[in-house]
Every structure is written in C-alpha cells, then in structure tokens.
Amino acid sequence: MTSSTSDAHILMSMTYVSRANPDVSAKDFNEILQQAQANNAANGITGMLTFNKDYFLQTVEGPRAQINRLLYALIADQRHHDLQVIETRELKHRKWAKWSMNYASPTESNAAIYLKYSTTVDFNPYLLSAESALDLMTELSAQRA
Ligand SMILES: Cc1cc2nc3c(=O)[nH]c(=O)nc-3n(C[C@H](O)[C@H](O)[C@H](O)COP(=O)(O)O)c2cc1C
Numbered sequence: 001m002t003s004s005t006s007d008a009h010i011l012m013s014m015t016y017v018s019r020a021n022p023d024v025s026a027k028d029f030n031e032i033l034q035q036a037q038a039n040n041a042a043n044g045i046t047g048m049l050t051f052n053k054d055y056f057l058q059t060v061e062g063p064r065a066q067i068n069r070l071l072y073a074l075i076a077d078q079r080h081h082d083l084q085v086i087e088t089r090e091l092k093h094r095k096w097a098k099w100s101m102n103y104a105s106p107t108e109s110n111a112a113i114y115l116k117y118s119t120t121v122d123f124n125p126y127l128l129s130a131e132s133a134l135d136l137m138t139e140l141s142a143q144r145a
Helices: 026-043 064-076 113-115 130-144
Strands: 011-020 046-051 055-063 080-091 102-104
Touching: 011 064, 011 130, 026 046, 046 080, 046 130, 055 064, 055 080, 055 130, 064 113, 080 130, 113 130
Parallel strands: 046 102
Antiparallel strands: 011 055, 011 080, 046 055
C-alpha cells in the first residue's frame, strides 16, 4: 500500500491497551521497544509506551496513513492480544515529539503515579478512561524527563 499524499500531512494520535502474551519475557519487552524506536524514527511516528508483565498502554502519533498501517501490524503481532483502541484524535502538534518511543514501566520511584490513577495496586490500563490513561503517561514521562 502506498501512502496517499492527501492525508500525509494530517497528524493523528491513537491510544490503545493490550494484554501481553504469557510467554513474553523481559528480553521481548526490550526488543519491542527497540523495534518501535527504530521503525518509528524511520516512519515519522513518535509516542509513549507503558507496560508491566501483563499489559501494554501505548500512544502513537504521526501521519494518519502511518498510524493506520501500524495499527494493522500491532493487531497481527503475536506478542500481545485483545488490543482495544481507547482513543484517536487529530493533532495540531505532537505531544511526544522528542521521542521515537518514550517508555515507562512500574518501579519504586513511579509507583505513586501509577497508584494515583488506579483503583487496584497493580497497573491495569483496561480500567482507565482515555483521559486518565493520557494523564498517567504525561506524568510518567515528566518524571523521566
Ligand atoms: C506493545 C507493542 C508495541 C509496539 N509498538 C510499535 C511501534 O511503536 N512502532 C512499530 O513500528 N512497531 C511497534 N511494534 C511492533 C509491531 O507490532 C510490528 O511487529 C512491527 O511494526 C513490524 O515491523 P517490521 O515490519 O519492521 O518487521 C509494537 C509491538 C508491540 C507488541
């Protein structure tokens, strides 16, 4: 599929949640991140990924055609399942412009941020509204900056 020029200039973001497959290891998480960063740098995509051993929550932003192409790849990716898009929006400008893929996973130093947005002790992004999911990622990112 070739990208049509008509929507190449329209920026959009997409936020989704998914469940990590049980056999996904710490090494796989690193590979996912590296693959995301390398591909995104080439495809004009930026964003933020947060994960624990069970779940992913990711925002990707970029040209609309590229974001849709990535969505198909993500749905086909055997390292996770049950992908649910929780928000899409058109953007005037990027929120994560500095990062081909920023990331965070729960640690002692950010535990309070996860807890702030959770009803459960463990991070479960399926229980977050889109607004809370974006606020959570914003706070996690601010702590890393
Ligand atoms: C949780 C998760 C997040 C991912 N994020 C990205 C991403 O931001 N960009 C990307 O290109 N691929 C991402 N991938 C990988 C894609 O699903 C897919 O494997 C990859 O885009 C295929 O790249 P290739 O055509 O270079 O092999 C992610 C995979 C998972 C499981």
